[in-house]
Amino acid sequence: MAQLIREIGKSGVSASAIGLGTWAMGGWMWGGHDDANSIKAIQASIDAGITLIDTAPAYGLGRAEELVGKAIEGRRDQVVIATKCGMVWDTDKGNFFVDEHDKKIHRYLGAESVRAELETSLKRLRTDYIDLYITHWQDPTTPIAETMGVLLDLKREGKIRSIGISNVNAEEMKQYLAAGQLDSIQECYNMLERQLEDELVPLCVENNVAVLSYSSMALGLLSGKIGPDRVFEGDDLRRENPKFSVENRKRVADFMKVLHPIAETHNVEPGQIVIAWTIAQKGITFSLCGARNAQQAVENAKAGEIVLGADELAIIDQAISAHLGPVARAA
Numbered sequence: 001m002a003q004l005i006r007e008i009g010k011s012g013v014s015a016s017a018i019g020l021g022t023w024a025m026g027g028w029m030w031g032g033h034d035d036a037n038s039i040k041a042i043q044a045s046i047d048a049g050i051t052l053i054d055t056a057p058a059y060g061l062g063r064a065e066e067l068v069g070k071a072i073e074g075r076r077d078q079v080v081i082a083t084k085c086g087m088v089w090d091t092d093k094g095n096f097f098v099d100e101h102d103k104k105i106h107r108y109l110g111a112e113s114v115r116a117e118l119e120t121s122l123k124r125l126r127t128d129y130i131d132l133y134i135t136h137w138q139d140p141t142t143p144i145a146e147t148m149g150v151l152l153d154l155k156r157e158g159k160i161r162s163i164g165i166s167n168v169n170a171e172e173m174k175q176y177l178a179a180g181q182l183d184s185i186q187e188c189y190n191m192l193e194r195q196l197e198d199e200l201v202p203l204c205v206e207n208n209v210a211v212l213s214y215s216s217m218a219l220g221l222l223s224g225k226i227g228p229d230r231v232f233e234g235d236d237l238r239r240e241n242p243k244f245s246v247e248n249r250k251r252v253a254d255f256m257k258v259l260h261p262i263a264e265t266h267n268v269e270p271g272q273i274v275i276a277w278t279i280a281q282k283g284i285t286f287s288l289c290g291a292r293n294a295q296q297a298v299e300n301a302k303a304g305e306i307v308l309g310a311d312e313l314a315i316i317d318q319a320i321s322a323h324l325g326p327v328a329r330a331a
Contacts, residue, residue: 003049003304006285008080009183009210011162013131015080017279018304019052020045020297021214021288025067026060035067037293042071044294046078048301054186054212054288056084056136057121061101065124076127082186082212083125084136084166085109085117094139109139111150118159134164134186138172148179164212170199182209189213189284191222191274191320192243192328201283210285216278217289218243221327223271224256242330255323262312268302275303277316 004017025038042053053072055064065083072079086109087097094108122128133154135147154160164184165176176182185204189196190213204211217223219238228249232239242248259270266273278287291297308316 003051003301004279005051007210008132008162008164008285010181010208011132011183013080013162013183015052015131015286016050016301016304017286018050018275018300019054019082019212019286019288020050020300021290022053022055022064022068023059023214024290024292026058026064034292035063038064038067039071040294041291041297042068044297045291045301046072046075048298049304050297050301051078052080052082052286052288054082054214055125056087056134057117057124058084058087058100058105058136061089061103062120062124065121069124069126073126080131081125081127082132082134082164083121083130084134085114085121086136086139088113088117094141097137107137107139109135109142109147111146114147114150115154118154122159129158130160132162132164132184133160134166134184137167138165144172144175145179148176148182152180164210166214168200170203173200173203177207177209182207184210184212184285186212186214186288188215189281190216190218190278192218192324194328197281197283205283211283212286212288213278213284214288216275216287217271220290221249221252222274224259224269224274225271227253243327245330248327248330251323251327255319258315258319258323262308262315265312266306268306269299272299272303272306273308273316275300276306276308277313279304280308280313 005014006017007014055068087105088108089103089105094106097105097107151163162183166186187196220226228246238244256270259273263270263273275287289300291300
């Protein structure tokens with residue numbers, strides 16, 4: 001069975017409903033990196049029918065983009081590249097956001113900065129255009145009309161094919177919509193974190209804007225492969241995350257048991273059912289899934305071929321309510 005293909009809003013750009021997320025490949029906040037395995041994961045994804053690859057300059061201060069560029073060399077026409085702008089470490093404009101590898105990251109979306117970032121990303125990615133260009137985090141110091149203006153200019157120039165935004169609220173999204181054609185939003189969405197359904201998903205459905213869900217597996221918590229005995233080390237962001245408490249991981253393990261019969265029916269693993277559930281939700285167009293080796297990449301791709309029945313979706317929703325409520329409320 002072939003991958004499910006969906007359009008990115010009204011852009012005319014289509015991609016696989018399952019996308020490869022490359023945040024972990026950058027190494028930062030994920031306990032290190034393995035470049036060779038990351039390249040194999042990207043190539044295995046493409047071989048398995050994944051066309052959407054999501055990356056960003058901030059993922060390892062350019063490392064993830066460079067890895068994508070190496071992995072897709074000679075295969076550029078087989079992929080839809082999404083990358084981002086607005087998290088910069090060469091200026092103190094905008095507002096300070098976070099430290100990464102002794103660099104101070106600022107959120108800044110001024111027109112001149114967006115242009116400069118794009119040129120750098122094109123070099124890392126070894127391409128002359130970006131399929132989907134996304135504002136990574138919003139910059140309260142720059143008017144949205146200015147940011148959208150330069151994005152529209154870049155689209156007219158053929159350097160980007162579609163425009164996206166990420167980590168926004170409803171009011172910010174409305175301002176982008178008022179300024180020009182917005183093609184997508186990229187937001188955290190999974191079985192534990194469904195706030196997107198309140199305002200942003202209805203707004204996207206109304207305006208034909210695609211939704212790319214990131215953290216579809218809740219940082220791996222819903223993969224079915226992180227048991228209560230797992231120890232997180234180094235700068236792994238899960239080390240101090242309350243959702244990853246031993247008690248919560250036990251609750252997730254109980255939830256996964258409910259998915260086993262459904263997974264067996266489709267000859268897949270429970271984690272793949274989690275991904276299939278995600279893209280079956282109203283308004284959720286794409287599910288971005290991380291992979292750090294070829295095996296994970298192939299498993300994620302398989303989820304794009306699963307069609308869950310109404311009865312299966314009902315069983316899953318009941319299990320979410322019964323088992324995952326306390327995990328979702330973990331602060």
